[in-house]
Amino acid sequence: MRVKSAGLLMLLSLLFGTFPLALAGQAGPQRTMIVMGGGTIDVRLPDSSMALSRAELLHWVRAAATAVTHYYGHYPVAHVTLRIRSFEGSGVRHGVTFPWHGGTIMIHVGTETTVAELKRDWMLTHEMVHLAFPSMADNHHWIEEGIATYVEPIARAEVDEYPVSSVWRQFVRDMPQGEPAPGDMGLDRTSTWGRTYWGGAMFCLLADVQIREQTHNRMGLQDALRAIVNHGGVISQDWTIEKALATGDRATGTHVLENLYGKMRDKPVNVDLDQLWKQLGVETNGHSVSFQNSVPDAATRMAITPPRG
């Protein structure tokens, strides 16, 4: 999740019992710096006693940072504050990323959380992906969440933290939540959860496929997103969506992002996802997924998620 409005922040503070405005604390024994991909992650560990060791928590932070560094070619921001807070219980919850101080992430880890649960966690990677895109006006929140939702599993798969088959199983299962419901007025004007997260992710998937088709797999959405970061488009910067998409399109030598946005911004656009999975050679049967490599667009799928050896 990505937050910048003060009102929402107050609400989150009440809900989670945390006070992110007091983030800039003093250095202490619970503070550690991780340097990764040209960025510094200023980690503030929880004060309370945890089932996880400090080393295990830091390993989790490094794994997420490695995935994001690999996807973007470097860590997207020079400095991020990562405040890990604890709650009584198990799991990882309530990740939020703010544009302050060059990027600030707050995430909650349960006192009983296990290493296996950290290994399954996607949330910290999702939050770190938020660092790698400029801040948008509220009606474009869908692209901020869509990119984080789409890139997170792919970035983790690229560094062997998540199986490629699980990426596609998740897309097939969850992407339909991004389809417009009756009364939808397009991505810019429909702020439901489904349209924000999975509608945004569907925009990214369509863009990725189209860029790869038009460039014969020389380029993909990854190249567009890297270019945006390399032109300074990170969370601390306010950009228009037009500037971000034009920057991405220039990098791939296409107009895919601008054209898709023109189509989807103010109108409901249904996507024939079943046809798209068929085209990409993705077949699911219950919980299992298999890949058809003889279909014409199998190469596109393999460019999005290169098979791991």
Ligand SMILES: [Zn+2]
């Ligand atoms: Zn998010």
